[in-house]
Amino acid sequence: MSVSVQTAPFDVQAETAAFCAGRTDVGAIASFLGVCRDATAGKGVSTLFLDYFPGFTERALEDIEAEARAHVGVIETRIVHRAGLIHPGEPIVIVLAAAAHRAPALEVVAFIMDHLKTDAPFWKREDGPHGARWIEPLPSDHQARASWEKK
Amino acid sequence: MVARLLFLGRLRDQGADLEMAPAGIETLSELREWIAREAPDVASVLHSARVRVAIDGEIVHDENAPIAEAREIAFLPPMSGG
Numbered sequence: 465m466s467v468s469v470q471t472a473p474f475d476v477q478a479e480t481a482a483f484c485a486g487r488t489d490v491g492a493i494a495s496f497l498g499v500c501r502d503a504t505a506g507k508g509v510s511t512l513f514l515d516y517f518p519g520f521t522e523r524a525l526e527d528i529e530a531e532a533r534a535h536v537g538v539i540e541t542r543i544v545h546r547a548g549l550i551h552p553g554e555p556i557v558i559v560l561a562a563a564a565h566r567a568p569a570l571e572v573v574a575f576i577m578d579h580l581k582t583d584a585p586f587w588k589r590e591d592g593p594h595g596a597r598w599i600e601p602l603p604s605d606h607q608a609r610a611s612w613e614k615k
Numbered sequence: 616m617v618a619r620l621l622f623l624g625r626l627r628d629q630g631a632d633l634e635m636a637p638a639g640i641e642t643l644s645e646l647r648e649w650i651a652r653e654a655p656d657v658a659s660v661l662h663s664a665r666v667r668v669a670i671d672g673e674i675v676h677d678e679n680a681p682i683a684e685a686r687e688i689a690f691l692p693p694m695s696g697g
Contacts, residue, residue: 498697515623515624515627516623517621517623517669517672517689517691519672520669520672520689523672525697545697556697557697580696580697581696581697582694582696583694583696584694584696584697585623585691585694586694586695586696586697587623587624587625587692587694587695588695588696589624589625598624598625598692598695599695600693600695605696
């Protein structure tokens with residue numbers, strides 16, 4: 465179980481390779497990669513600024529990961545999350561999960577992402593030709609998070 | 616000990632001039648009163664129920680929470696999520 469929050473870009477291939485290396489106890493490794501999208505839809509370049517609370521943010525992500533690890537069949541997980549200034553096309557977050565079988569691996573990646581979208585202590589600001597705008601989670605993000613309560 | 620003040624997210628711009636709590640402030644409530652004198656616009660934003668306070672990394676809800684020995688007091692607006 466491991467969490468990293470970093471302002472430096474992360475290498476998707478290197479993180480995945482390191483996570484997979486030497487494992488003989490798993491039959492499934494699932495992953496999700498969140499990427500920075502240009503919010504201006506071609507009308508000018510936007511950048512994303514992700515503010516975070518050092519120490520506090522990592523602990524909150526560790527709590528989400530701990531809850532995810534309680535899922536039956538999950539062997540290992542890793543979350544790497546960018547912070548600071550991020551440009552369109554750059555990876556923002558990678559979530560990796562290893563399990564003996566595919567169902568728990570896929571499910572726990574979805575669980576972590578649905579909780580990251582609402583419970584992770586980040587504050588997003590979109591900077592573009594129309595100025596800067598701080599973002600709050602969408603109702604659909606809250607619904608996705610809430611759907612795990614019923615399971 | 617004098618605590619560092621940290622404003623997260625959209626509060627960063629509004630609280631930019633307030634870097635350190637002054638000496639002699641004992642509670643969170645007294646800190647808010649000081650902020651209200653120094654920067655009334657910031658104080659009103661911080662009073663929103665949706666802005667949480669963390670003392671040395673732990674969320675507090677008690678306005679009488681002691682801050683004399685705190686190293687850092689952070690104000691957290693609603694999160695955007697990851």
